[in-house]
Amino acid sequence: MPHQCTNCGHTFADGSKEMLSGCPECGGNKFQFHPSEVPDDAPDDATEEPPERPDTGVPSAVGKAAATVRDLVRDDTPVSDDATSPDDETPQTADAPETAGGPSPGAPSADDGNRDPPDATPGQSTGTDSEPDDGGDDDAEDAAQASARSEMVTADDLPERPPSEGRVVKEPDADADEPDMEALREELNEQFESIKVLAPGQYELNLMELYDREEYIIALQENGRYVIEVPETFAGSERREE
Amino acid sequence: MGLFADLRDSISAVTAKLFAGESEDPKRIGIYGPPNAGKTTLANRIARDWTGDAVGPESHIPHETRRARRKENVEIERDGHTVSIDIVDTPGVTTKVDYEEFLDHDMEKDEAVRRSREATEGVAEAMHWLREDVDGVIYVLDSTTDPFTQVNTMLIGIIESRDLPVLILANKTDLEDSKVQRIRNAFPQHETIELSALEGENMDEVYDRIAEKFG
Numbered sequence: 001m002p003h004q005c006t007n008c009g010h011t012f013a014d015g016s017k018e019m020l021s022g023c024p025e026c027g028g029n030k031f032q033f034h035p036s037e038v039p040d041d042a043p044d045d046a047t048e049e050p051p052e053r054p055d056t057g058v059p060s061a062v063g064k065a066a067a068t069v070r071d072l073v074r075d076d077t078p079v080s081d082d083a084t085s086p087d088d089e090t091p092q093t094a095d096a097p098e099t100a101g102g103p104s105p106g107a108p109s110a111d112d113g114n115r116d117p118p119d120a121t122p123g124q125s126t127g128t129d130s131e132p133d134d135g136g137d138d139d140a141e142d143a144a145q146a147s148a149r150s151e152m153v154t155a156d157d158l159p160e161r162p163p164s165e166g167r168v169v170k171e172p173d174a175d176a177d178e179p180d181m182e183a184l185r186e187e188l189n190e191q192f193e194s195i196k197v198l199a200p201g202q203y204e205l206n207l208m209e210l211y212d213r214e215e216y217i218i219a220l221q222e223n224g225r226y227v228i229e230v231p232e233t234f235a236g237s238e239r240r241e242e
Numbered sequence: 243m244g245l246f247a248d249l250r251d252s253i254s255a256v257t258a259k260l261f262a263g264e265s266e267d268p269k270r271i272g273i274y275g276p277p278n279a280g281k282t283t284l285a286n287r288i289a290r291d292w293t294g295d296a297v298g299p300e301s302h303i304p305h306e307t308r309r310a311r312r313k314e315n316v317e318i319e320r321d322g323h324t325v326s327i328d329i330v331d332t333p334g335v336t337t338k339v340d341y342e343e344f345l346d347h348d349m350e351k352d353e354a355v356r357r358s359r360e361a362t363e364g365v366a367e368a369m370h371w372l373r374e375d376v377d378g379v380i381y382v383l384d385s386t387t388d389p390f391t392q393v394n395t396m397l398i399g400i401i402e403s404r405d406l407p408v409l410i411l412a413n414k415t416d417l418e419d420s421k422v423q424r425i426r427n428a429f430p431q432h433e434t435i436e437l438s439a440l441e442g443e444n445m446d447e448v449y450d451r452i453a454e455k456f457g
């Protein structure tokens with residue numbers, strides 16, 4: 001339940017569209033983000049389905065996402081060749097719904113340590129020099145976050161699931177009707193938290209996702225929590241998409 | 243009656259256009275760029291030159307600006323007409339913030355951690371402004387550093403995707419290892435103007451271009 005109304009405590013699945021029109025309980029428009037309260041029940045990435053986001057270097061993946069998204073934003077005509085870049089790690093746009101079981105964009109399922117350096121950015125010094133593979137904590141956290149993310153996609157259809165149910169990969173037919181740009185764009189963004197707290201005072205930021213959020217982060221706390229504010233223009237106005 | 247009012251309105255709208263700056267909404271121009279590029283120094287210079295006030299503190303320690311600050315109705319005069327803009331000095335954008343970076347600057351750990359957290363919130367705020375609230379961008383780069391960074395590529399990409407008018411400023415030309423051409427090469431699709439915001443070098447051209455681009 002990554003988001004909670006700071007006023008009445010009502011919780012929301014992360015990314016819940018409900019939230020964008022204000023809290024249904026009390027009308028509040030401030031919500032706190034709680035990634036750490038996602039049930040931490042994914043024992044080990046390797047044992048089950050491929051994790052949705054092995055800890056590839058975030059900056060590298062973000063760079064790719066940015067490039068792809070930039071193309072998408074600029075050109076909203078249906079998928080064309082240049083949107084499907086030759087880079088084999090970019091998502092296959094044509095059959096996006098089928099990425100559910102397979103490797104997700106930017107996240108090869110075999111996490112054998114082939115982390116591409118940010119290829120478009122020579123001279124940039126923000127490589128991920130942290131996060132050794134041995135620590136289980138980071139991985140578990142990632143898996144939990146991935147779980148939160150995928151949960152969000154199906155949150156509309158599902159009642160709250162008991163924690164023991166574990167991770168759910170995105171349902172193949174969740175949005176199978178049309179793999180449009182918006183869906184792809186969302187899929188890219190869902191891969192990453194907008195702000196990752198590595199340690200108190202140490203943060204990694206996903207600029208693309210920060211840019212894409214309707215809601216606005218107004219206060220960070222340690223442990224990856226933050227308070228966000230839903231813009232007034234969204235609270236109370238009609239849903240953006242039905 | 244109604245017709246007359248309409249007519250009067252449209253006449254005054256035309257008049258307002260002729261004397262731009264009086265009643266038109268000023269465009270809101272965001273000053274963006276990586277930490278320490280000289281954004282606040284530039285914002286202060288612009289504000290001092292045309293309003294007499296400053297915008298905010300400058301510092302050699304990165305992430306000095308951690309909240310966006312706005313200066314409204316800055317009226318820049320060029321060739322007899324006035325261009326009115328709001329300038330927004332934004333926190334430097336980065337993909338990684340680490341408090342350890344501040345420890346070198348004689349800062350206690352607590353304070354460094356707090357600065358780091360505020361800086362991160364500041365980046366979130368800057369990105370938020372970029373999404374909703376700016377009509378144009380002045381992108382400031384320190385011309386002594388490599389412009390080919392992920393942050394620059396990503397921000398310029400976003401700015402282009404929104405079709406915002408943008409000027410790229412190659413700052414700190416007073417320094418010996420300033421390399422303006424490197425910036426021109428990095429962003430050939432955009433207009434690059436060199437300047438020293440600190441020394442006030444080449445500000446006339448900067449104002450000309452601002453008036454052209456955002457007027």
Ligand SMILES: Nc1nc2c(ncn2[C@@H]2O[C@H](COP(=O)(O)OP(=O)(O)OP(=O)(O)O)[C@@H](O)[C@H]2O)c(=O)[nH]1
Binds near residue numbers: 281300302305306414
């Ligand atoms: N030599 C030289 N130094 C400059 C120039 N412009 C700014 N500086 C210095 O660069 C440092 C950073 O300047 P700021 O204006 O605070 O930079 P900023 O881009 O606002 O930085 P953040 O607020 O941290 O994002 C300060 O020490 C300034 O004095 C310039 O044209 N030449």
Ligand SMILES: [Mg+2]
Binds near residue numbers: 307334
């Ligand atoms: Mg500043």
